[in-house]
Amino acid sequence: MKINPDDMARIANLARIELSPEKLALFAGQLGDVLTYMDALNAVDTADVRPMYSPVSHHTVTRPDTVVKELARADILAGAPEDDGAFFIVPRIV
Amino acid sequence: MAQYEAVIGLEVHAQLLTRTKVFCGCSTAFGNEPNENVCPVCAGMPGVLPVMNDKVLEYAAKMALAVDCRVNPRSVFARKNYFYPDLPKGYQISQYEEPLAEHGRLEIEVDGERKTVGITRIHMEEDAGKNIHSATENVSYVDLNRCGVPLIEIVSEPDMRSADEAVAYLKNLRSILVYLGICDGNMEEGSFRCDANVSVRPVGQPEFGVRAELKNMNSFRHVHKAIEYEIRRHIDCLEDGEKIVQETRLFDTVKGVTLPMRGKEEAHDYRYFPDPDLVPVVMDKVMLSRWRSELPELPEARKRRFMAEHGLPAYDAEVLTAERDVADYFEAALAAGAEPKQAANWIMTELLRELREKKVGALDCALTPQKLARLLKLVESGTISGTSGKQIFAELCATGADPDTYVKDKGLAQISDTGAIEAVLDEVLAANPKELERYRGGERKLTGFFVGQVMRRMKGQANPGLVNELLARKLG
Numbered sequence: 359m360k361i362n363p364d365d366m367a368r369i370a371n372l373a374r375i376e377l378s379p380e381k382l383a384l385f386a387g388q389l390g391d392v393l394t395y396m397d398a399l400n401a402v403d404t405a406d407v408r409p410m411y412s413p414v415s416h417h418t419v420t421r422p423d424t425v426v427k428e429l430a431r432a433d434i435l436a437g438a439p440e441d442d443g444a445f446f447i448v449p450r451i452v
Numbered sequence: 453m454a455q456y457e458a459v460i461g462l463e464v465h466a467q468l469l470t471r472t473k474v475f476c477g478c479s480t481a482f483g484n485e486p487n488e489n490v491c492p493v494c495a496g497m498p499g500v501l502p503v504m505n506d507k508v509l510e511y512a513a514k515m516a517l518a519v520d521c522r523v524n525p526r527s528v529f530a531r532k533n534y535f536y537p538d539l540p541k542g543y544q545i546s547q548y549e550e551p552l553a554e555h556g557r558l559e560i561e562v563d564g565e566r567k568t569v570g571i572t573r574i575h576m577e578e579d580a581g582k583n584i585h586s587a588t589e590n591v592s593y594v595d596l597n598r599c600g601v602p603l604i605e606i607v608s609e610p611d612m613r614s615a616d617e618a619v620a621y622l623k624n625l626r627s628i629l630v631y632l633g634i635c636d637g638n639m640e641e642g643s644f645r646c647d648a649n650v651s652v653r654p655v656g657q658p659e660f661g662v663r664a665e666l667k668n669m670n671s672f673r674h675v676h677k678a679i680e681y682e683i684r685r686h687i688d689c690l691e692d693g694e695k696i697v698q699e700t701r702l703f704d705t706v707k708g709v710t711l712p713m714r715g716k717e718e719a720h721d722y723r724y725f726p727d728p729d730l731v732p733v734v735m736d737k738v739m740l741s742r743w744r745s746e747l748p749e750l751p752e753a754r755k756r757r758f759m760a761e762h763g764l765p766a767y768d769a770e771v772l773t774a775e776r777d778v779a780d781y782f783e784a785a786l787a788a789g790a791e792p793k794q795a796a797n798w799i800m801t802e803l804l805r806e807l808r809e810k811k812v813g814a815l816d817c818a819l820t821p822q823k824l825a826r827l828l829k830l831v832e833s834g835t836i837s838g839t840s841g842k843q844i845f846a847e848l849c850a851t852g853a854d855p856d857t858y859v860k861d862k863g864l865a866q867i868s869d870t871g872a873i874e875a876v877l878d879e880v881l882a883a884n885p886k887e888l889e890r891y892r893g894g895e896r897k898l899t900g901f902f903v904g905q906v907m908r909r910m911k912g913q914a915n916p917g918l919v920n921e922l923l924a925r926k927l928g
Contacts, residue, residue: 372721374535411528411550411726417734420506423470426477428491435487437497444486445584445593448537452585452592 359393361386455655456690458683459663460618460648461610464625465603466635467579467643468511474578474602475502475545482641486595494600496540501729508602509733510743511634512552512576515604517744518628519571521556527575529730532722537594538581546605547575548724552733558608558628559752560620569621570609579603610649610660615679619672622646623774627751631776639670648679651696652686661686662696666710668703678703682710754779762792771800778804781814784821790828798828802842806849818852819845827855834915835865866915870922873906873914877922880905891927899923 363379366386370377377385435441440448473480476493493500516523530548556571581599585592606625612618626644629635637644651663664682669675682701689696701710749757751773758769758779773779778799785795803824807814819827827848831841836859844862848855859865867873880902881888891898899920906919 368721372533372723409549412728412731414731417526417732418504418730420504420509421477423472423505423507424477425472425479426491427479428477431485431487431490434490434492434495437495442593445595446487446537447591448594450585450590450592451537451583 359390359397361390361393456652456683456687457655458613458679458686459610459651459653459660460612460614460679462608462612462618462621463647463649464606464608464622465579465645466515466606466629466637468508468602468604468634469636470505470507470511470602472505473600474505474508474576475600478600480601484597486593487597489597490599494540495596496542502545502727504730504733505602508576510739511602511632512574512604513735513740514632514634514743514747515606515629516553516556516574517740518632518747518750519556519558519574519606519625521553521571521574523553523735523740524550525735526550527552527733527735529576529727529733530724531727532577532724534722536580536583537592538583538596538599540581540596540599544578544580545727545730546577546724549726550732551575552604558621558624560617560624562614562616562620567611567617569611569617572607572609574604574606577603577605610651615676615683618648618679619676622672622675624751627774627776631748631750633748639672642670645670646675648675648682650679650682650686652683652690654690661690662698664696664698664710665700666703667700667713668705670705674703674705677708678710681708685710748776751776751779758782762786762796764792764796768793768796768800771804772796775814777814778807781817781821785824785828788822788825790821790825791832794828794832795824798824798845802845803849806846810849817849819849820852823848823852823855830855830859834917835859837866837916840866863913866913867910870918873910873919873922874926876906876909876914877902877919877926880909881926 363382363386366377366382366389369389370382370385431444435443435446438446440446470480472478473489473494476491478489478491478494481489493502513523527547528550529545531543532546532548533543535542551573553574554572556574557568558571560567560569579598579601581594581596583592583594608621612621626635626637626639629644630637635643639645646669648666648669649663650666651661653659653661664686666678666682669678681703686696697712700713702713703710755766755769755773758764758772759766764772771778772782781803782795782799785799786792803814803817803819806819807817827841827845830836831838836844844855844858847853848858884902884905887898887901891902902923903916903919906923907914907916
């Protein structure tokens with residue numbers, strides 16, 4: 359599968375990373391190679407195979423609906439670059 | 453002018469009434485201090501693993517069963533990727549290709565016409581946090597308390613053809629969620645939210661028109677207004693030969709119009725893929741049949757039973773069963789001896805108004821169903837008039853006073869003593885000889901004058917029915 363630099367720019371934008379035109383061309387080529395490699399799988403007839411969503415064979419384990427308070431608010435806020443003791447503070451969104 | 457037909461499909465997000473979030477043990481309590489209900493899992497710290505809350509599965513499955521969905525034996529969680537500060541992981545855990553349940557239906561009724569609306573799917577997902585944008589500084593504040601609170605999304609088929617049908621569908625859906633006790637149904641606080649897909653096509657055209665997705669409607673009234681506006685807008689566009697663009701539009705509650713969202717906010721490319729941290733949810737058949745057996749009597753069934761068992765008109769039965777606690781209140785009043793139609797009338801007018809004004813639930817009202825039954829007995833026996841019953845209703849709701857004691861203490865009992873009324877009636881007739889003569893001369897409308905005079909002398913406490921009866925007998 360071919361990835362052109364425009365596709366690459368869109369993917370970079372969705373991932374919030376900035377790439378120079380040189381890098382866009384470079385990664386478009388590399389990502390294209392990866393996808394071409396994956397294309398080999400398309401040769402396999404999977405019409406009768408159920409999609410596998412997880413490589414592990416067991417299924418969901420649930421937990422009881424019981425409140426657990428793990429950390430104090432200050433501990434949670436401490437992981438952010440900026441806070442005011444109550445809220446996380448981020449660059450203005452709108 | 454061509455005839456047009458609107459096509460409406462709805463997406464509802466209902467917050468589930470679990471104690472904890474869907475994938476971690478944080479509390480879901482509303483109104484706590486910001487970021488008080490947050491842990492490494494819902495804050496999106498690296499290396500944490502989500503573990504599913506068993507109640508979420510139970511509640512979602514119960515809703516699926518209540519609207520006749522087929523519950524899939526296996527369903528899969530997927531990551532819906534987008535960047536926004538209220539979603540610290542950078543993706544929302546949702547379901548995409550294999551949802552919990554599919555192919556359900558819901559009956560609605562508009563202007564006496566019944567109709568079935570298909571339900572495409574119901575899936576489980578997590579809510580995002582809340583952002584507050586500073587008015588003065590160049591920053592936004594993030595509160596993650598709501599992040600990870602469980603939601604179910606209920607997607608309808610594009611089966612509705614008018615704003616009335618859409619609202620009827622939403623009201624029924626909300627009512628079922630509240631009956632099941634799995635959602636509080638509060639639209640203003642956002643625990644029951646709705647997006648509407650609206651398109652318009654010429655009548656007879658099989659293909660759908662281009663649709664707009666409407667958001668930001670936090671009451672049934674807003675949903676109705678937004679859809680009506682959007683239908684008119686589409687028809688105007690079609691009439692003028694303009695092209696309708698597929699877009700997301702926000703309802704402006706002040707102006708009553710829908711406006712396009714800015715392109716940037718709308719740029720969706722969610723790149724769904726199965727969440728590798730969560731293995732498939734396998735639905736246990738034994739659990740499923742147990743949950744099915746635990747379903748309460750649902751609003752539609754209860755409405756039909758109220759009509760059959762208590763002889764109520766469809767309208768009354770509908771109003772009384774729309775909220776589970778109101779229906780419970782009604783039945784408790786009947787159990788305490790109230791007559792069904794009387795109880796229905798008083799609950800639908802007096803009680804519902806008081807509950808709305810005071811913002812209390814029916815079963816929290818100080819005027820208990822048992823006390824209402826006693827109040828109705830006082831009215832029925834003629835001890836007090838219907839009018840004074842209504843006058844003291846608010847007071848009884850506020851204080852929870854016993855109706856019998858209250859009526860006695862305030863001296864409200866009306867006089868139904870024939871002798872006492874007759875005595876006053878004789879006085880009145882003797883004091884107004886001219887009017888009596890005119891009445892005998894054929895001026896029948898003077899009845900009202902005599903009744904009024906008796907009521908005045910008896911300070912309004914005479915039983916009016918009895919006064920009329922005695923007057924007719926004396927003059928007839």
